[in-house]
């Protein structure tokens with residue numbers, strides 16, 4: 065009897081040894097090595113006992129129980145580590161989606177980044193991201209991964225379509241072929257799909273659309289569903305940002321001005337800043353003798369130069385302390401986004417470049433491209449000086465505004481470094497009183 069128990073113990077110890085070896089990398093090193101040494105001793109003891117070289121006064125039943133315990137502990141620990149690994153992967157994926165949402169400038173780049181992460185994270189054979197237009201009561205495919213048109217058509221089919229049901233009921237849905245679900249359409253069966261997971265994309269009372277995953281896999285665990293739901297929530301945030309960007313592009317210029325006010329409301333310390341930049345830029349441009357059209361355009365450029373701050377999170381805009389490197393990266397994107405927003409506005413195409421380069425510096429240390437000297441468009445160089453002067457003389461929550469004299473001194477000091485010396489020279493010809501009037505003016509220059 066003891067011999068049979070010994071055989072069973074050795075068998076369990078052997079399997080436990082190989083599993084421990086296999087999962088060694090997933091365990092803390094010292095635990096893995098300790099288990100391997102322990103199992104080696106137990107195996108050696110068992111083999112010596114079997115061959116009659118060694119006879120320890122120890123109950124074989126006890127050895128068997130210890131072997132079973134170690135075996136179960138290794139299986140449990142390895143599953144735990146597997147789950148931990150997966151969780152880490154999901155967290156990294158969610159972080160990546162956050163990053164894409166935060167830094168993406170165009171709908172394409174945002175959705176492209178999200179699709180890539182979803183393909184890496186979700187165990188499925190294809191998915192579709194569908195948007196729902198409430199006003200038109202219409203659905204359309206926004207992004208596709210690995211599904212053909214026929215499948216999308218089938219999913220979006222009006223009457224009994226699965227997607228319409230998800231949109232109507234605003235509920236997570238899982239349909240499975242293996243459960244003989246009546247709703248599991250014949251065409252999905254014919255394509256050999258076994259499971260469909262549908263998630264409505266809900267933002268407060270609005271249904272923005274739905275996510276549909278198709279898989280040949282028979283079932284999904286609760287954890288997997290939770291991960292998918294987490295990603296669905298991120299997609300809602302992304303779609304919301306995308307729709308905001310698209311809406312802005314459709315707006316006409318008056319509405320964009322309203323947007324300037326909205327930005328100043330988000331960042332109250334810069335209230336009136338865009339108007340001040342526009343006012344000073346127009347007067348400075350007049351000295352250089354430019355045309356009426358250019359004066360009009362520079363006025364728009366002054367008003368809209370920081371409109372891209374709409375994409376900068378409030379937590380960064382209003383941060384009372386200095387920004388960290390990651391936050392600066394986001395902040396430095398605002399001229400690029402401003403230009404993106406202005407680009408499609410009728411008749412304002414020319415100012416896109418001026419706005420894009422308004423944070424470049426004469427010595428080439430600015431952003432976004434580090435242009436130098438006259439490589440920087442003339443009106444961007446004008447905006448840079450007006451922008452800095454307005455910012456310097458205005459009060460901020462953390463400091464009082466500089467006097468006109470100190471601000472002028474600063475601009476003089478940075479002539480040839482941050483600013484075009486020729487424009488600085490012209491700027492300094494504007495009198496203190498005149499600049500004060502421009503700063504205090506509450507209507508746009510004409």
Ligand SMILES: [Fe+2]
Pocket residue numbers: 369370398399422423
């Ligand atoms: Fe700016």
